[in-house]
């Protein structure tokens with residue numbers, strides 16, 4: 001199967017990184033504020049080191065674009081030591097699986113180099129055919145991670161500026177699609193209690209859900225989005241960011257009102273929203289940016305996009321056009337993202353257009 005090794009590596013890398021984020025989540029969390037005023041934690045740095053070292057081991061020639069860099073750690077011995085403790089403590093229980101992603105990191109220096117290995121210019125500079133770029137968000141939804149809500153470790157492989165593989169590790173999503181999605185105190189629920197999924201997709205191969213474990217790759221189950229038609233839109237489950245600064249709750253409310261949706265949207269951080277749709281936990285995801293200063297990276301949607309599309313859903317901008325991966329590193333203002341099943345897509349896009357035009 002195409003991308004078999006890439007998928008296996010990505011699943012194991014994210015599983016290992018989630019061992020670290022789960023452990024960090026059980027401590028008293030604190031964050032450092034970055035230059036863009038967004039928070040970063042020990043979990044973000046540690047997860048990035050673990051995933052990049054796995055990718056570099058398996059695919060040394062591939063470019064990697066990741067959210068964090070190691071500057072803050074190089075300057076801060078205490079913080080660096082803390083991250084290193086967690087990185088050393090995160091190893092898969094299956095030795096064969098662990099060694100297939102390069103085994104434990106050997107030194108603090110290797111850890112810093114791995115973190116800085118995510119500084120590629122990515123496909124913005126990729127001209128030649130067959131160019132491969134991995135896009136990693138080591139903790140997507142850092143605010144959700146800090147408040148005990150949903151977060152995801154998100155990894156996608158883009159070939160010639162198109163997502164061909166995506167994996168979302170969502171430690172706080174329920175494994176059972178009929179269970180409610182926890183939005184607080186979620187870190188207290190672990191694998192043993194039925195929480196933690198790995199949702200993955202490869203172009204043309206469908207979307208698969210696995211239990212997020214601590215050893216080798218678990219058996220996967222194919223998943224599809226729920227089939228919701230126009231007649232059922234009133235009872236569809238909508239989801240949106242917790243943060244109204246990330247997308248406009250007011251616009252979303254006007255859209256759902258127009259569509260006659262009866263229940264309030266489920267608020268959830270991170271690309272766990274895409275995973276929820278792919279798993280049939282929710283039906284529509286609206287993300288309408290609110291300000292011109294909003295410079296969200298397009299990478300933050302790559303894994304989610306393929307996971308939803310391969311589960312039978314649609315992902316586009318507010319005009320219903322496909323997301324433009326070649327446009328560079330940011331999701332341009334006013335474009336936004338709409339995610340829905342095929343049965344309600346036209347109707348949702350038409351409501352979005354009406355509300356934005358008003």
Ligand SMILES: Nc1ncnc2c1ncn2[C@@H]1O[C@H](COP(=O)(O)O)[C@@H](OP(=O)(O)O)[C@H]1O
Pocket residue numbers: 038067137139140141142143144241242243245246268269270271293294295296297300
């Ligand atoms: N002001 C801003 N500018 C750019 N991106 C922003 C932003 N505020 C939030 N984001 C993006 O939105 C993501 C969180 O989305 P959500 O609200 O769906 O949880 C953040 O991911 P990180 O948590 O990885 O930084 C970040 O990429």
Ligand SMILES: [Mg+2]
Pocket residue numbers: 044067137138139140141142
């Ligand atoms: Mg992040």
